[in-house]
Amino acid sequence: MHLTWDQVFTWRLRRQYVTLGVDIGVTEIVERLCGVQAQVTAAADLAVALRRRTPEPGALLPELAGGTVMKTWAMRGTLHALAPELAAAVLSLIGSARTWEKPTWQRTFGASPAEVAALVDAVSQVLDGVVLSRDELVDALVADPAFHRLGAELRSGWGALLKPLAWQGALCHGPAQGNRVTFTSPSHLIRGWRGLPDPDAAAPVAITAYLGAYGPATPESFDAWLSRNSLKKTVVRRWFSELGEVLTEVDIAGRRSYVLTEHADELAATEPLCTSVHLLGAFDQYVLGPGTGDTELLPAAHRARVSRAAGWISPILVIGGRIAGTWEIGGNDLSVTTFDGSLPPTRDLKAAADHVAAAIGHSGFAVHVA
Known part of the structure; x- marks a missing residue:
């Protein structure tokens, strides 16, 4: 199947609710977009509001507080607001890269793989059924002599030492308390949270969600979005391959990419809107x-x-x-x-x-x- 970029861009605008004309809820937008980057909360809220026929400023915050959307470190190590099911899938895949076990990460952030594993266990216990500020969480951790030397890195606003804990499902952000960041366990925030699936089970969920918004795309572009290409290329390509007839390969002006088969005919029939x-x-x-x-x-x-x-x-x-x-x-x-x-x-x-x-x-x- 041969497509033009004008067709692809017009289709993406519609799939991502950029083209106006529909009324849709916050959670549906977040789910379709595979999350919204939330390093800056106001930017995440704007991304959602601009995709609604009648924008409602601040509509994302109640969803975060109520647990229908969760905020955590996810794609490319940045904070995202995510639908819980997709959050579990992408966290599983990101965590499977085990970046905290790489020597460069250990030299930069000063924690060994064994210490990260111990932090996962400790944080899971500390956050069981509660919401804590960053200071409260770190104070509870460094009270253990085993973690005392990691206190400064744990308190860092960049959260480098907390990210591997998020990628393993031990913590996520809790409801904001004014300007204070809080943390809790996903099981406390999200009703029915079932933990992280095996990566091979998570891959179809994440790949099909991504292609449903940003397709047609390649395995490499999926991994760049997910982990800045931290995963093994052979593994990512296998995940795509194992989807079989769920995916259709297309040609966009010479670029071979994949789209969900269920969207192929719709894409091919898309009339470009080149002046929107x-x-x-x-x-x-x-x-x-x-x-x-x-x-x-x-x-x-x-x-x-x-x-x-x-x-x-x-x-x-x-x-x-x-x-x-x-x-x-x-x-x-x-x-x-x-x-x-x-x-x-x-x-x-x-x-x-x-x-x-x-x-x-x-x-x-x-x-x-x-």
Whole structure:
């Protein structure tokens, strides 16, 4: 099957609820997107709000507090809000890479594999049925002389020593207490939590969810999204291969990729919308799913304007499914900078800016284009 990139991008916009016109709940959006990056909670909330016909600022927070969505360190070591079933699957796969057992990780963060295993056991006991702040959790851990020397790293806001515990299902973020981060066990937060499945059982769940939003894609792009290619290539390719007829291979302008077979006919029949205009926020999944290195989505010459220092991902202007610029808010002004200096259709851009305003609870913006 041969496809064009314009077809693929139009289909992705619809699958990811970027194209407006439906009313849908927060959990359904989070599930379809395979999670939303939540390093910055406001960005995660904006990603959800922009995908609803009538945006509701702050709608993600009650779902996190109620346990219908869980926040934890997941893809690429970053915080994500995830539907529980997919969270269990991706954590299983990420944990199977055993990155904390690699010498470079041990040298950087100062904990041995045996100490990480002991921390998993200790944290599982400390967080059993309770919610603790970071300080309360660390204080409980370092009271054990075996963990005393790890106190500084455990208290780090980057959470490097806590991530392997999350990847093994020992902890997740609990409901926020003002500006304080809290932790609990997934079994305490999530009703019916069944723990992490075996990686071979988890792989079909994660791969089909990913392809349902970001397909067509390759095993390599899936692993880049999941673990920054930390998994063995042979293992990831086997997972794809074992899906058999669930997947269909397609050709997109010479790039061989996979799509879910159930979506193949729909994709082939997709009529491109090459002039649609959308504004998406910082760290949006539309770019994080395929990755900023995908030059069909984001021209290599402009990658540094989207993927910036310290891991910051800029808010993006999307025209016809391709990333065509960035934007920012200053007071009552929304300023758009296009990559090629072109002017997007004024009416469409104003509608996109009004949608952003509604999503953050603002009365409206004056739009400027550079």
